Amino acid sequence: MTLDHEDGAVRAPAPPPDEMTSFVGRRREVGQVRQALADSRLVTLAGPGGIGKTWLALQVAGKVRRSFPDGVLVAELASLSDPDEIVLLQTLREYGRQRLAASGEEAALRERHRDWCQQLARRLAAEWFGPDQMRWFARLRREQSNLRAALEYCATEPGQARAGLRLAAALWFNWSGPGSVAEGRRWLDRLLALDSGPSPERAHALFTHAWLAVVQGRSRAAARCWEEYRTVVADLESDSHLERRSETLAGLVALMAGDCSAAVPRLETALSRHEAAGDLGLAAVTSFMLALACFSLGDPAGHAHAERCLDLGESHQAPWSRSRGLWITGLAHHLGNRPDRARTRLRASLALIRSALRDWPLFHDPWVSHCLEVLAWCAEREGQAERGATLLGAAEATWELAGATRSGFDFLQAGHERCQVSLREELGEDRFLTAFRAGERLTPDQAVAYALEEGTSPPLPERQVAPATPLSRRETQVARLVAKGLTNRDIAAELVISARTAEGHVERILSKLGFTSRSQIAAWSVRGE
Structure with missing residues:
Protein backbone atom coordinates (compact mmCIF):
# COMPACT_ATOMS: atom_id res chain seq x y z
CA MET A 1 0.00 0.00 0.00
CA THR A 2 1.11 3.61 -0.44
CA LEU A 3 0.36 6.78 1.47
CA ASP A 4 -1.29 9.70 -0.32
CA HIS A 5 0.14 12.89 1.22
CA GLU A 6 -2.69 15.13 0.08
CA ASP A 7 -5.46 13.52 2.08
CA GLY A 8 -3.58 11.06 4.26
CA ALA A 9 -5.52 8.09 2.87
CA VAL A 10 -3.91 4.67 2.67
CA ARG A 11 -4.65 2.87 -0.56
CA ALA A 12 -4.21 -0.87 -1.05
CA PRO A 13 -2.38 -2.00 -4.19
CA ALA A 14 -3.26 -4.97 -6.32
CA PRO A 15 -2.43 -8.31 -4.66
CA PRO A 16 1.18 -9.40 -5.07
CA PRO A 17 1.78 -11.58 -8.14
CA ASP A 18 1.76 -15.35 -7.82
CA GLU A 19 5.39 -15.51 -8.86
CA MET A 20 7.82 -12.72 -9.57
CA THR A 21 10.66 -13.06 -12.03
CA SER A 22 13.58 -15.03 -10.68
CA PHE A 23 15.87 -13.24 -8.23
CA VAL A 24 19.36 -14.17 -9.26
CA GLY A 25 21.60 -14.20 -6.19
CA ARG A 26 18.83 -13.01 -3.86
CA ARG A 27 17.60 -16.33 -2.46
CA ARG A 28 19.49 -15.79 0.78
CA GLU A 29 17.78 -12.42 1.32
CA VAL A 30 14.38 -13.93 0.52
CA GLY A 31 15.01 -16.66 3.06
CA GLN A 32 16.06 -14.14 5.70
CA VAL A 33 12.92 -12.08 5.25
CA ARG A 34 10.74 -15.18 5.36
CA GLN A 35 12.44 -16.22 8.59
CA ALA A 36 11.83 -12.74 10.00
CA LEU A 37 8.13 -13.06 9.12
CA ALA A 38 8.01 -16.29 11.09
CA ASP A 39 9.11 -14.35 14.17
CA SER A 40 7.20 -11.09 13.63
CA ARG A 41 4.14 -10.03 11.65
CA LEU A 42 5.71 -6.66 10.79
CA VAL A 43 9.05 -6.55 9.01
CA THR A 44 10.72 -3.39 7.67
CA LEU A 45 13.29 -3.57 4.87
CA ALA A 46 15.73 -0.69 5.21
CA GLY A 47 18.69 0.48 3.14
CA PRO A 48 19.80 2.95 0.43
CA GLY A 49 17.50 3.64 -2.48
CA PHE A 68 -1.49 -16.00 6.08
CA PRO A 69 -5.30 -16.34 5.95
CA ASP A 70 -5.78 -12.55 6.02
CA GLY A 71 -3.22 -11.90 3.32
CA VAL A 72 -0.01 -9.89 3.23
CA LEU A 73 0.24 -6.11 3.01
CA VAL A 74 3.20 -4.27 1.51
CA ALA A 75 3.62 -0.66 2.66
CA GLU A 76 5.83 1.55 0.52
CA LEU A 77 7.78 4.01 2.68
CA ALA A 78 10.00 5.51 0.00
CA SER A 79 7.50 8.27 -0.83
CA LEU A 80 7.25 9.48 2.75
CA SER A 81 9.25 12.64 3.44
CA ASP A 82 8.26 12.99 7.09
CA PRO A 83 10.04 10.59 9.50
CA ASP A 84 7.10 10.82 11.93
CA GLU A 85 4.86 9.16 9.37
CA ILE A 86 7.25 6.26 8.96
CA VAL A 87 7.03 5.17 12.60
CA LEU A 88 3.92 3.08 11.96
CA LEU A 89 1.17 3.74 9.47
CA GLN A 90 -2.14 4.17 11.26
CA THR A 91 -3.81 1.54 9.10
CA LEU A 92 -1.21 -1.05 10.09
CA ARG A 93 -1.61 -0.06 13.72
CA GLU A 94 -5.38 -0.52 13.56
CA TYR A 95 -4.99 -3.78 11.69
CA GLY A 96 -2.64 -5.05 14.39
CA ARG A 97 -5.08 -4.05 17.12
CA GLN A 98 -7.92 -5.89 15.39
CA ARG A 99 -5.85 -9.04 15.01
CA LEU A 100 -4.72 -8.81 18.63
CA ALA A 101 -8.31 -8.47 19.86
CA ALA A 102 -9.37 -11.44 17.75
CA SER A 103 -6.56 -13.58 19.18
CA GLY A 104 -7.91 -13.31 22.73
CA GLU A 105 -4.48 -12.24 24.00
CA GLU A 106 -5.07 -8.49 24.12
CA ALA A 107 -5.58 -8.21 27.90
CA ALA A 108 -2.43 -10.17 28.73
CA LEU A 109 -0.34 -8.30 26.18
CA ARG A 110 -1.51 -4.89 27.39
CA GLU A 111 -0.62 -5.86 30.96
CA ARG A 112 2.85 -6.88 29.77
CA HIS A 113 3.13 -3.59 27.90
CA ARG A 114 2.15 -1.69 31.05
CA ASP A 115 4.75 -3.62 33.05
CA TRP A 116 7.41 -2.81 30.46
CA CYS A 117 6.59 0.90 30.67
CA GLN A 118 6.72 0.76 34.47
CA GLN A 119 10.11 -0.91 34.32
CA LEU A 120 11.29 1.88 32.00
CA ALA A 121 9.94 4.48 34.44
CA ARG A 122 11.72 2.83 37.36
CA ARG A 123 15.00 2.94 35.47
CA LEU A 124 14.35 6.59 34.68
CA ALA A 125 13.73 7.37 38.35
CA ALA A 126 17.02 5.68 39.28
CA GLU A 127 19.18 7.15 36.49
CA TRP A 128 17.78 10.60 35.66
CA PHE A 129 20.35 12.54 37.71
CA GLY A 130 23.54 11.66 35.89
CA PRO A 131 25.46 11.68 32.61
CA ASP A 132 22.72 9.85 30.72
CA GLN A 133 20.21 12.70 30.92
CA MET A 134 20.54 13.53 27.20
CA ARG A 135 20.18 9.87 26.23
CA TRP A 136 17.11 9.64 28.44
CA PHE A 137 15.67 12.67 26.65
CA ALA A 138 16.10 10.92 23.29
CA ARG A 139 14.75 7.62 24.63
CA LEU A 140 11.69 9.23 26.21
CA ARG A 141 10.88 11.10 23.07
CA ARG A 142 10.82 7.82 21.15
CA GLU A 143 8.62 6.20 23.79
CA GLN A 144 5.92 8.90 24.10
CA SER A 145 3.35 6.82 22.21
CA ASN A 146 4.11 3.74 24.30
CA LEU A 147 3.83 5.69 27.54
CA ARG A 148 0.54 7.26 26.51
CA ALA A 149 -0.85 3.87 25.49
CA ALA A 150 0.09 2.41 28.88
CA LEU A 151 -1.44 5.34 30.76
CA GLU A 152 -4.61 5.12 28.67
CA TYR A 153 -4.86 1.43 29.50
CA CYS A 154 -4.51 2.20 33.22
CA ALA A 155 -7.12 4.96 32.97
CA THR A 156 -9.72 2.83 31.16
CA GLU A 157 -9.19 -0.72 32.45
CA PRO A 158 -10.96 -1.39 35.78
CA GLY A 159 -8.55 -1.88 38.65
CA GLN A 160 -5.54 -0.37 36.89
CA ALA A 161 -5.75 3.26 38.08
CA ARG A 162 -3.29 2.77 40.93
CA ALA A 163 -0.73 1.27 38.55
CA GLY A 164 -1.33 4.32 36.37
CA LEU A 165 -0.62 6.63 39.32
CA ARG A 166 2.65 4.80 39.93
CA LEU A 167 3.65 5.18 36.28
CA ALA A 168 2.61 8.82 35.86
CA ALA A 169 4.37 9.84 39.07
CA ALA A 170 7.61 8.06 38.18
CA LEU A 171 7.64 9.92 34.84
CA TRP A 172 8.09 13.37 36.43
CA PHE A 173 11.39 13.85 34.60
CA ASN A 174 9.64 13.01 31.33
CA TRP A 175 6.90 15.59 31.97
CA SER A 176 9.50 18.21 32.93
CA GLY A 177 11.66 17.49 29.89
CA PRO A 178 10.80 15.79 26.57
CA GLY A 179 7.14 15.31 27.50
CA SER A 180 4.79 18.11 28.45
CA VAL A 181 4.12 19.64 31.86
CA ALA A 182 0.48 20.25 30.93
CA GLU A 183 0.04 16.71 29.63
CA GLY A 184 1.57 15.26 32.79
CA ARG A 185 -0.85 17.21 34.96
CA ARG A 186 -3.80 16.04 32.83
CA TRP A 187 -2.86 12.38 33.23
CA LEU A 188 -2.38 12.83 36.95
CA ASP A 189 -5.72 14.62 37.31
CA ARG A 190 -7.47 11.83 35.46
CA LEU A 191 -5.84 8.99 37.39
CA LEU A 192 -6.15 10.67 40.80
CA ALA A 193 -9.90 10.97 40.21
CA LEU A 194 -10.10 7.22 39.53
CA ASP A 195 -8.30 6.05 42.69
CA SER A 196 -9.02 8.26 45.69
CA GLY A 197 -7.88 6.00 48.51
CA PRO A 198 -4.76 6.82 50.55
CA SER A 199 -1.74 4.95 49.19
CA PRO A 200 1.97 5.51 48.55
CA GLU A 201 1.12 5.68 44.84
CA ARG A 202 -1.34 8.52 45.44
CA ALA A 203 1.19 10.37 47.59
CA HIS A 204 3.90 10.13 44.91
CA ALA A 205 1.40 11.21 42.24
CA LEU A 206 0.39 14.24 44.32
CA PHE A 207 4.05 15.19 44.77
CA THR A 208 4.66 15.02 41.01
CA HIS A 209 1.43 16.95 40.34
CA ALA A 210 2.48 19.66 42.79
CA TRP A 211 5.96 19.88 41.27
CA LEU A 212 4.54 20.27 37.74
CA ALA A 213 2.18 22.97 39.02
CA VAL A 214 5.23 24.79 40.45
CA VAL A 215 7.00 24.56 37.08
CA GLN A 216 3.90 26.04 35.42
CA GLY A 217 3.60 28.77 38.03
CA ARG A 218 0.19 27.51 39.23
CA SER A 219 0.41 28.36 42.91
CA ARG A 220 -3.14 27.43 43.93
CA ALA A 221 -2.94 24.03 42.24
CA ALA A 222 0.39 23.36 43.96
CA ALA A 223 -1.10 24.33 47.33
CA ARG A 224 -4.10 22.01 46.85
CA CYS A 225 -1.82 19.09 46.02
CA TRP A 226 0.35 19.84 49.05
CA GLU A 227 -2.65 19.87 51.41
CA GLU A 228 -3.85 16.50 50.19
CA TYR A 229 -0.32 15.10 50.09
CA ARG A 230 0.12 15.97 53.76
CA THR A 231 -3.19 14.26 54.63
CA VAL A 232 -2.36 11.11 52.65
CA VAL A 233 1.13 10.79 54.16
CA ALA A 234 -0.34 11.15 57.66
CA ASP A 235 -2.67 8.21 56.97
CA LEU A 236 0.18 5.94 55.84
CA GLU A 237 2.85 4.15 57.82
CA SER A 238 5.95 6.23 58.51
CA ASP A 239 8.01 6.63 55.32
CA SER A 240 11.13 8.81 55.46
CA HIS A 241 11.13 9.25 51.70
CA LEU A 242 7.59 10.66 51.67
CA GLU A 243 8.26 12.74 54.78
CA ARG A 244 11.32 14.55 53.41
CA ARG A 245 9.42 15.20 50.20
CA SER A 246 6.71 16.70 52.39
CA GLU A 247 9.21 19.28 53.65
CA THR A 248 10.16 20.11 50.06
CA LEU A 249 6.53 20.67 49.06
CA ALA A 250 5.86 22.79 52.13
CA GLY A 251 8.77 25.05 51.20
CA LEU A 252 7.75 25.29 47.55
CA VAL A 253 4.15 26.20 48.38
CA ALA A 254 5.33 28.90 50.81
CA LEU A 255 7.75 30.21 48.17
CA MET A 256 5.00 30.47 45.56
CA ALA A 257 2.72 32.18 48.07
CA GLY A 258 5.39 34.83 48.58
CA ASP A 259 6.05 33.74 52.18
CA CYS A 260 9.79 33.29 51.75
CA SER A 261 10.49 33.66 55.46
CA ALA A 262 8.52 30.44 55.96
CA ALA A 263 9.91 28.81 52.80
CA VAL A 264 13.61 29.09 53.70
CA PRO A 265 13.63 26.98 56.91
CA ARG A 266 11.41 24.28 55.35
CA LEU A 267 13.65 24.06 52.29
CA GLU A 268 16.80 24.05 54.43
CA THR A 269 15.41 21.11 56.41
CA ALA A 270 14.46 19.30 53.23
CA LEU A 271 17.90 19.91 51.72
CA SER A 272 19.75 18.46 54.70
CA ARG A 273 17.47 15.41 54.71
CA HIS A 274 17.89 14.79 50.96
CA GLU A 275 21.66 15.03 51.26
CA ALA A 276 21.69 12.69 54.27
CA ALA A 277 19.61 10.17 52.29
CA GLY A 278 21.95 10.43 49.30
CA LEU A 290 16.20 27.68 48.24
CA ALA A 291 18.35 30.10 46.26
CA LEU A 292 15.21 31.73 44.82
CA ALA A 293 13.69 32.10 48.28
CA CYS A 294 16.88 33.71 49.62
CA PHE A 295 17.08 36.08 46.66
CA SER A 296 13.52 37.20 47.41
CA LEU A 297 14.59 38.07 50.96
CA GLY A 298 17.83 39.74 49.89
CA ASP A 299 19.69 37.02 51.78
CA PRO A 300 23.27 36.59 50.44
CA ALA A 301 23.09 32.88 51.33
CA GLY A 302 21.18 32.48 48.08
CA HIS A 303 24.43 32.76 46.11
CA ALA A 304 25.91 29.73 47.93
CA HIS A 305 22.75 27.70 47.33
CA ALA A 306 22.82 28.63 43.63
CA GLU A 307 26.43 27.50 43.33
CA ARG A 308 25.56 24.28 45.19
CA CYS A 309 22.85 23.57 42.63
CA LEU A 310 25.32 24.07 39.78
CA ASP A 311 28.05 22.05 41.51
CA LEU A 312 25.72 19.08 41.93
CA GLY A 313 24.74 19.15 38.26
CA GLU A 314 28.35 19.43 37.14
CA SER A 315 29.76 16.80 39.52
CA HIS A 316 27.14 14.31 38.32
CA GLN A 317 27.70 15.33 34.67
CA ALA A 318 23.95 15.93 34.37
CA PRO A 319 23.49 18.47 31.52
CA TRP A 320 19.77 19.17 31.97
CA SER A 321 20.28 19.78 35.70
CA ARG A 322 23.37 21.83 34.91
CA SER A 323 21.24 24.10 32.70
CA ARG A 324 19.15 24.96 35.77
CA GLY A 325 22.27 25.56 37.80
CA LEU A 326 23.62 27.90 35.14
CA TRP A 327 20.35 29.84 35.13
CA ILE A 328 20.17 30.27 38.90
CA THR A 329 23.85 31.30 39.13
CA GLY A 330 23.30 33.64 36.20
CA LEU A 331 20.48 35.25 38.14
CA ALA A 332 22.79 35.48 41.17
CA HIS A 333 25.41 37.32 39.12
CA HIS A 334 22.76 39.68 37.75
CA LEU A 335 21.62 40.50 41.27
CA GLY A 336 25.24 41.00 42.25
CA ASN A 337 25.64 43.51 39.40
CA ARG A 338 28.04 41.30 37.42
CA PRO A 339 26.36 41.50 34.00
CA ASP A 340 29.09 39.82 31.97
CA ARG A 341 29.12 36.74 34.19
CA ALA A 342 25.33 36.71 34.31
CA ARG A 343 25.02 36.84 30.52
CA THR A 344 27.62 34.08 30.07
CA ARG A 345 25.82 31.72 32.47
CA LEU A 346 22.36 32.42 31.05
CA ARG A 347 23.47 31.88 27.47
CA ALA A 348 25.20 28.65 28.46
CA SER A 349 21.93 27.52 30.05
CA LEU A 350 19.99 28.29 26.86
CA ALA A 351 22.52 26.44 24.72
CA LEU A 352 22.30 23.36 26.95
CA ILE A 353 18.50 23.37 26.84
CA ARG A 354 18.56 23.61 23.05
CA SER A 355 21.03 20.74 22.89
CA ALA A 356 18.89 18.62 25.21
CA LEU A 357 15.68 19.15 23.26
CA ARG A 358 17.35 19.03 19.83
CA ASP A 359 14.54 18.77 17.28
CA TRP A 360 11.85 18.85 19.99
CA PRO A 361 10.03 22.22 20.20
CA LEU A 362 12.01 24.55 22.47
CA PHE A 363 8.99 25.93 24.30
CA HIS A 364 8.53 22.47 25.84
CA ASP A 365 10.94 23.62 28.50
CA PRO A 366 9.56 26.67 30.38
CA TRP A 367 13.09 27.53 31.42
CA VAL A 368 13.73 28.86 27.91
CA SER A 369 11.36 31.66 28.90
CA HIS A 370 13.17 32.15 32.21
CA CYS A 371 16.50 32.53 30.39
CA LEU A 372 15.07 35.03 27.89
CA GLU A 373 13.46 36.96 30.76
CA VAL A 374 16.62 37.44 32.82
CA LEU A 375 18.70 38.17 29.71
CA ALA A 376 16.23 41.01 29.08
CA TRP A 377 16.95 42.31 32.59
CA CYS A 378 20.69 42.18 31.84
CA ALA A 379 20.22 44.10 28.58
CA GLU A 380 18.16 46.77 30.34
CA ARG A 381 20.80 47.20 33.04
CA GLU A 382 23.56 47.57 30.42
CA GLY A 383 21.65 50.25 28.52
CA GLN A 384 20.56 48.02 25.60
CA ALA A 385 16.94 49.06 25.87
CA GLU A 386 15.63 47.90 22.48
CA ARG A 387 17.31 44.53 22.86
CA GLY A 388 15.84 44.20 26.34
CA ALA A 389 12.33 44.95 25.07
CA THR A 390 12.72 42.43 22.24
CA LEU A 391 13.85 39.74 24.66
CA LEU A 392 10.91 40.52 26.95
CA GLY A 393 8.55 40.04 24.03
CA ALA A 394 10.22 36.76 23.08
CA ALA A 395 9.94 35.54 26.67
CA GLU A 396 6.24 36.46 26.76
CA ALA A 397 5.57 34.51 23.57
CA THR A 398 7.34 31.37 24.79
CA TRP A 399 5.51 31.57 28.14
CA GLU A 400 2.24 31.51 26.20
CA LEU A 401 3.27 28.59 23.99
CA ALA A 402 4.46 26.58 26.99
CA GLY A 403 1.19 27.16 28.85
CA ALA A 404 3.23 28.44 31.82
CA THR A 405 3.54 31.68 33.74
CA ARG A 406 6.15 33.50 35.79
CA SER A 407 3.50 34.72 38.23
CA GLY A 408 4.04 31.76 40.56
CA PHE A 409 7.20 33.43 41.89
CA ALA A 414 8.50 41.91 40.44
CA GLY A 415 11.72 41.82 38.42
CA HIS A 416 9.73 41.62 35.20
CA GLU A 417 7.58 44.61 36.09
CA ARG A 418 10.57 46.69 37.18
CA CYS A 419 12.38 45.93 33.91
CA GLN A 420 9.33 46.72 31.81
CA VAL A 421 8.73 50.06 33.53
CA SER A 422 12.38 51.03 33.04
CA LEU A 423 12.34 50.10 29.34
CA ARG A 424 9.11 52.01 28.69
CA GLU A 425 10.61 55.11 30.30
CA GLU A 426 13.84 54.75 28.32
CA LEU A 427 12.28 54.06 24.91
CA GLY A 428 8.89 55.68 25.11
CA GLU A 429 5.69 53.74 24.55
CA ASP A 430 5.86 53.46 20.74
CA ARG A 431 9.47 52.29 20.51
CA PHE A 432 9.00 49.90 23.40
CA LEU A 433 5.94 48.29 21.80
CA THR A 434 7.66 48.01 18.41
CA ALA A 435 10.62 46.15 19.93
CA PHE A 436 8.43 44.06 22.25
CA ARG A 437 6.16 42.96 19.40
CA ALA A 438 9.16 42.10 17.24
CA GLY A 439 10.23 39.74 20.02
CA GLU A 440 6.74 38.27 20.28
CA ARG A 441 6.83 37.37 16.58
CA LEU A 442 10.06 35.37 16.89
CA THR A 443 9.71 31.62 16.95
CA PRO A 444 11.30 29.95 20.00
CA ASP A 445 14.26 28.87 17.85
CA GLN A 446 14.72 32.39 16.51
CA ALA A 447 14.38 33.84 20.01
CA VAL A 448 17.12 31.56 21.35
CA ALA A 449 19.39 32.37 18.39
CA TYR A 450 18.77 36.09 18.99
CA ALA A 451 19.53 35.73 22.70
CA LEU A 452 22.75 33.86 21.90
CA GLU A 453 23.68 36.55 19.31
CA GLU A 454 24.10 33.94 16.60
CA GLY A 455 24.50 36.02 13.46
CA THR A 456 23.62 39.66 13.04
CA SER A 457 20.11 39.34 11.61
CA PRO A 458 17.62 41.68 13.31
CA PRO A 459 14.29 40.43 14.66
CA LEU A 460 11.54 39.80 12.16
CA PRO A 461 10.21 43.05 10.68
CA GLU A 462 6.56 43.95 10.93
CA ARG A 463 5.42 42.36 7.66
CA GLN A 464 7.97 39.61 7.08
CA VAL A 465 6.57 36.24 6.07
CA ALA A 466 6.81 33.63 8.78
CA PRO A 467 9.58 31.05 8.40
CA ALA A 468 9.07 27.53 7.09
CA THR A 469 7.28 25.20 9.47
CA PRO A 470 7.66 21.46 10.04
CA LEU A 471 4.09 21.00 8.78
CA SER A 472 3.10 19.90 5.30
CA ARG A 473 0.93 22.18 3.15
CA ARG A 474 -2.21 20.26 4.09
CA GLU A 475 -1.33 20.26 7.79
CA THR A 476 -0.78 24.02 7.66
CA GLN A 477 -4.28 24.37 6.18
CA VAL A 478 -5.70 22.24 8.97
CA ALA A 479 -3.84 24.27 11.62
CA ARG A 480 -5.39 27.48 10.27
CA LEU A 481 -8.85 25.95 10.43
CA VAL A 482 -8.23 24.79 14.01
CA ALA A 483 -7.27 28.39 14.81
CA LYS A 484 -10.67 29.46 13.47
CA GLY A 485 -12.37 27.15 15.95
CA LEU A 486 -13.49 24.45 13.51
CA THR A 487 -14.06 20.91 14.79
CA ASN A 488 -12.60 17.89 12.99
CA ARG A 489 -15.95 17.33 11.29
CA ASP A 490 -16.04 20.98 10.17
CA ILE A 491 -12.49 20.72 8.86
CA ALA A 492 -13.40 17.57 6.94
CA ALA A 493 -16.33 19.35 5.28
CA GLU A 494 -14.21 22.42 4.47
CA LEU A 495 -11.41 20.39 2.83
CA VAL A 496 -13.67 17.67 1.37
CA ILE A 497 -11.92 14.86 3.26
CA SER A 498 -13.17 12.30 5.75
CA ALA A 499 -13.53 13.18 9.43
CA ARG A 500 -11.08 10.39 10.21
CA THR A 501 -8.49 11.91 7.88
CA ALA A 502 -9.00 15.33 9.49
CA GLU A 503 -8.49 13.76 12.92
CA GLY A 504 -5.27 12.16 11.69
CA HIS A 505 -3.98 15.52 10.45
CA VAL A 506 -4.66 17.13 13.82
CA GLU A 507 -2.90 14.30 15.66
CA ARG A 508 0.18 14.65 13.42
CA ILE A 509 0.22 18.42 13.97
CA LEU A 510 0.14 17.89 17.74
CA SER A 511 2.97 15.37 17.47
CA LYS A 512 5.19 17.44 15.17
CA LEU A 513 4.85 20.62 17.19
CA GLY A 514 5.01 18.87 20.56
CA PHE A 515 1.60 20.27 21.51
CA THR A 516 -1.08 18.63 23.63
CA SER A 517 -4.14 20.80 22.89
CA ARG A 518 -5.95 22.47 20.01
CA SER A 519 -5.62 25.83 21.73
CA GLN A 520 -1.82 25.56 21.42
CA ILE A 521 -2.20 24.85 17.69
CA ALA A 522 -4.41 27.92 17.40
CA ALA A 523 -1.91 30.14 19.23
CA TRP A 524 0.94 28.82 17.09
CA SER A 525 -0.99 29.32 13.85
CA VAL A 526 -2.09 32.87 14.69
CA ARG A 527 1.48 33.80 15.66
CA GLY A 528 2.77 32.44 12.36
CA GLU A 529 0.34 34.43 10.19
Missing part, protein backbone atom coordinates in the same frame (compact mmCIF):
# COMPACT_ATOMS: atom_id res chain seq x y z
CA GLY A 50 17.88 1.56 -5.63
CA ILE A 51 19.09 -1.71 -4.07
CA GLY A 52 15.83 -3.56 -4.67
CA LYS A 53 13.97 -3.39 -1.38
CA THR A 54 10.56 -3.02 -3.04
CA TRP A 55 11.13 -5.95 -5.38
CA LEU A 56 12.41 -8.07 -2.52
CA ALA A 57 9.29 -7.23 -0.48
CA LEU A 58 6.99 -8.14 -3.37
CA GLN A 59 8.89 -11.36 -4.04
CA VAL A 60 8.53 -12.46 -0.43
CA ALA A 61 4.87 -11.37 -0.29
CA GLY A 62 4.09 -13.48 -3.36
CA LYS A 63 5.73 -16.52 -1.82
CA VAL A 64 4.22 -16.37 1.66
CA ARG A 65 0.76 -14.90 1.16
CA ARG A 66 -0.91 -18.31 1.17
CA SER A 67 0.53 -18.88 4.65
CA ASP A 279 19.14 11.80 47.10
CA LEU A 280 21.35 14.37 45.39
CA GLY A 281 18.99 14.89 42.47
CA LEU A 282 16.28 16.18 44.77
CA ALA A 283 18.99 18.03 46.72
CA ALA A 284 19.90 19.94 43.54
CA VAL A 285 16.24 20.82 42.91
CA THR A 286 15.83 21.98 46.53
CA SER A 287 19.04 24.06 46.38
CA PHE A 288 17.63 25.79 43.32
CA MET A 289 14.38 26.71 45.05
CA ASP A 410 6.59 36.96 43.21
CA PHE A 411 10.30 37.73 42.99
CA LEU A 412 10.41 37.02 39.24
CA GLN A 413 7.18 38.87 38.58
